[in-house]
Amino acid sequence: MTKDKSKVFLFIDDEPVPIAELDTPIVFDLDTKKIADGEHVLTIVSQSPSGKEGIKKIQFTVANGPSIKVEGLKNKDLVDGTLSLMINAYDKGNQKSFLINGSETPQTIPFWIWIIIILFIGWAVYYEITSYNIQ
Template sequence: MSNLWDQQQNKIEVYLDDNKEPIAVYSPPARFELDTTTLDDGEHKLTVIAYSEDGKKSVRDVKFIVRNGPGITIQGLKENDIVEGKISLLVNAYGASAKEKWEPTTAETPSPIPSWIWVLFILIVAWSMFYFINQWNPPEEFANTPTYKKPQITEVTKEASQNLTAINGADIYRKSCSSCHQENGQGLTNVFPPLMSDDVVKAKDPTEHIRIVLFGLQGKVINGIKYSTPMPAWADQLSDEEVAAVVNHERTSWGNNAQLVQAKDVRKVRENRK
């Protein structure tokens, strides 16, 4: 009786994977719900067999992948890595679509802060200090005090220039340069070049030193390190006397002992650029 019914009516049988028995039998059209939460993660196959009224059969396979289980992350070992000895691994499993309430913190895998973020942070801090020092103006009642009064620099002899370097040059360096090159002249590795023991700062001919302070610099390789951070130009902010003072401060500080310059040396370099 059952075989007669099968031959006289359309019928759909649904099979899962390699099961011999169908998980459902319907008369078309039919809608049913496939519960994948009972299946293991990985590849599966749904087979649909349809029978016509005259007993002819059609078969269709649909392959699909189940991902109900937790996601897995592994830090410290990648596929095809060549390793030896003991290695430290960080393994995490997080999330699952079948969970009614999902806790986001379970998906967070601890990891160190990338080095480029530290470099960016240092650049932002240095720029902020530079901007604050150069843009901040003291209140009027303090503007003419010895602490905040702008130094008045004129052309002087070598002996006077040494005194100028120790006072005004150091003050200008502190306000305009130390946020990048640091108070100790050692700069920041891979970000801002050092002035201590630098060949340009120690050179007998100060022309290149003056030119860099006046017109800036970027991309120079110093001791095998390329410094991409731009050195700002000070030609529009500092007078010839001020440039001479800060250059002399750099050429006589942190163990440097180079020939001093005068305002006329700065003026010559400035005019040659025009």
């Protein structure tokens, strides 16, 4: 260990053993595939050559598993009766090639789109009727 460089210790969540002990400056690749999906905290403890310490905490969420999309039920909805749910789960692939099959979740058309379509068709019919009366 050189005495003219600061050291950093990287901790995930409340683990007592650091995942890395590094001399600065350094570029570190954090492999999130080795961490469970969910919310985590990366704690970086620095130690200067003079012995002083600093700390920085960074919250992050790991989502390496398949992405899950649900239509028909939202978080904390108040529901009654039978619900029709559309559920899709798809993987991100290996990040070196794009995975098309199953990567898009089909969605229903929002009601405001239907209103715009109906208004447009109504206007078109009205325009056609009034344009024939003028001639």
